Amino acid sequence: MTSAPVLPDGWTLVALQSVGSTNDEAARLAADGAAEGTVVWAREQTGGRGRRGRHWASPAGNLYSSTVLRPDCMAPRAAELGFVAALAVADIVSPARFVRVKWPNDVLVDGGKIAGILPESAIGLNGKVEHVVMGIGVNVGSTPQLPEMRYRAAMLGGTVESALEKLAAALAARLGQWRCDGFGAVRAAWLAKAGPIGLDVDVKLGEELVRGRFAGIGEDGALLLDTPAGFRRIVAGELLGRAT
Structure with missing residues (x-):
């Protein structure tokens, strides 16, 4: 029998066999007062979603988790x-692989593409963040491919339990x-793993397609x-x- 994942001190695991969306369940718990570090983990999702409302394929064998965060900051941050x-996510990949x-x-x-990340925030009337639900799905044992995906899928390998422990x-x-x-420290670490400055890219802004060269990210995370x-x-x- 596989042992239950061990989370960081003070964190709590809510393990489910199946759920519509781990983000929705974590948001419900957060609204009821769940502490930071409450992790909702499901073996499968029946209504997983990605950015911009896209469907996120969620078959059994991959990692689906959502973590309640209480960052004590204003909405822009x-x-x-x-x-x-x-x-x-990048930290849990073997250093022998190119991330x-x-x-x-x-x-x-x-x-x-090895993961999908969906942060969803609840903002109070004063503009302060009440909580952030950080949804993270990682391809561990399979590589689902949807027609709209712009990258082929990649796989982490190992067990879901180990992946969850390492990710937490x-x-x-x-x-x-x-x-x-x-x-600033996060930005520097992120840029060290990003595509090189000067890389030709396309950016879709609604119906507009903007072409240019990647010049990094700003102090607020803007491209x-x-x-x-x-x-x-x-x-x-x-x-x-890359633009063509």
Whole structure:
């Protein structure tokens, strides 16, 4: 029998066989007062979703988890936690493999997408973050492929239990870095794993397609893009990759 995953001190595991969405369940628990470090883990999801409401394939054999965070910050800083989560996912990949992060919070391993990250925030009337639910799905034992995916899928390997233990430990460590050293340290670590400065990319902004060169990310996490029409700062969009 596989032993239950061990989480960082003070963290709590809510283990489910099946759930519609771990994010929805974690948000319900957070609204009822669940503490930071409450991790909802399901063997499968029947209604998993990714960014922009896209369907997230959630067959048994992969990791589906959502963690309640209480960052004690104002709403604009909540977006920084997506970079924290992306680094945590990158941290659990074997150093023998090639890992790259892609704005805003994708993680690619050997050129394939290994995880989906969906942060969802609850903001109070005073503009302060009440909680963030950090949904993270990692391909551990299978590589589901959907028609709309722009990258092939990659797989972590190992067991789901081991992946959850490592991810929780990495997320706790990266949260500690964010709290102690600020977003500047997270930003520097993220840029070290990102595509090289000057890489040609396309960014989809609604129906608009913007082409330019990757110039890094700003102090608030915004994408910096050097375009033929001038320098642009993009806070919401979809980075499509190398332009052709």
